[in-house]
Amino acid sequence: MSLKIVVLAKQVPDTRNVGKDAMTPEGTVNRAALPAIFNPEDLNALEQALRLKDEHPGSSVSILTMGPPRATDVIREGLFRGADNGYLLTDRAFAGADTLATSYALSMAIRKMGMPDIIIGGRQAIDGDTAQVGPQVAQKLDLNQVTYVTAIESVKDGKITLVRSIDGGIERVEAPLPILLTVNGNAAPCRPRNAKLVMKYKRATAPMERPADGQMPYAEEYEKKPYLTVTQWSVADVDGDLAQCGLAGSPTKVKAVQNIVFKAKESKRLTGSEADIEGLVKELLESHTIG
């Protein structure tokens, strides 16, 4: 059975390297100020999709992402590793979306693409850590969901068997297709780029990434090779309701953002010398704090 698979991927700021200008005064993320990467668990999701494609000839893997034009990096990265095509949802009206407005936009794009058998994404993105978008997309498409998946065991006769993490253990579950899955970092890591695919797709771009004045390099190549044009959709292209998109469609509002100043304690400063350490240990023993 061939499968139609959509991978939900997000380009995220690398939150391990955050500077002071990372937030806007409105409390949303200033993405321009940070290095952008493929959200780690979404790469795990891509690998599970590619494995299914390997096992089920004739299957297709599409990458769907929402973001500014430069988020097409995520789609290119997916194409380099074996995805068949990509869809970029981009529109100023999507900006400032919370998880609910994001899932609305993604669900409208998926409807436009035609309902897949399997939608698969990372459990959560490292910039928000909310784990909400997957289940919310499932609800908006009225699909079943299984979250925290670590392995897909099999897909046959319209049913999928999965292993998932639960608090303190694991669960094996069986569910009918179509379904939405989120995978966590324990799922198999993504395969590396394939050199041939890198050659094939290195010039793949979304229209908005290209110069507007018509002086486009390699224009002929784009005409001959339609797969080098990444599908790009706006709110109108997916028949989206503006009131449900972006900041306007977000029930949660950021009231305040603070850089936390720790309430400084009067700390005793010690060196690493044996005398200092011994003094500390004796003090803690005498006060029965330890021992």
Place this chain on the structure above:
Amino acid sequence: MNNVFVYCEIDGVAVEEVSFELLTKGRKLANQLGVQLEAIAAGSGITGKVEKDILSYGVDKLHVFDAPGLYPYTSKPHTSILVNLFKEEQPQICLMGATVIGRDLGPRVSSSLTSGLTADCTALEIGDYDDKKQGKHYDNLLYQIRPAFGGNIVATIVNPDNRPQMATVRSGVMKAEKVAEYYNGEIVYEDVAKYVPDTDYVVRVIERHVEKAKNNLKGAPIVIAGGYGVGSKENFDLLYQLADELHGEVGASRAAVDAGFCEHDRQIGQTGVTVRPKVYIACGISGAIQHVAGMKESGIVISINTDPEAPINQIADYVITGSVEDVVPKMIKSYKENSK
């Protein structure tokens, strides 16, 4: 109507600790708002097993949903229970654990009701909100406070217009305190079929293995926690040696877990375990907010760091400037010589 609701998580026929913690917080919020606290328990064969425990945290009304197929948890039936009950009851606040179940259920319910949800809150308060753009004032909203953005900032989130205001909170963040051993709340045994259509029971749990937690990090009186500054998995062994001597447990920061120095189940912080030990020894931990969120209520904090300006030093009672490799063996030696 407009009460505070807590979704109680069920393991077998027992209520999870995180639910008691949330009921305690929910009771306080309900008192502040002058409304009632209601709870939901859904499972199989729980009638007669969970009611007294739940009520003892000051629950005014408990909704019990007891039917085969409601345990083990699957997404759709539990979602239908909450969505359909909330359509009738119109709660203003709904709290659930930021567990695997809560993080599967919460977003689905919020999407269905188009209400806002904030994950992994570290504090919940009641307060006012002015929407300057719209010129609107709101009284008594739920402030959902959480570290954001990899733990580099703390954000206060509000849901001005949509109800219920939903939040998840990790286990151990709030403290569970009973109101009375026998609290006189109302119990309603709901007709499950009225809330859950048969078509919801489609995901089947074939097998389930749950092990007791391998460590006792949450309850340990002494925690020796390592960060990225510990440098390697091998150096973490020093922390285990010190923990053995002091009868403590080893914890880790997210950076150390991500680097593979330590297992994930020992991660302390907003996205890990919250601890309140008597003594917290932070080894090579810089002190990102998301980590401090999980240990700030520790008694005595000792920081061992080569960087004298590490942020965690500001909340430390003792700051030892030195490397973990050098200082920890000296502590072990000195403890062996001076104890007993």
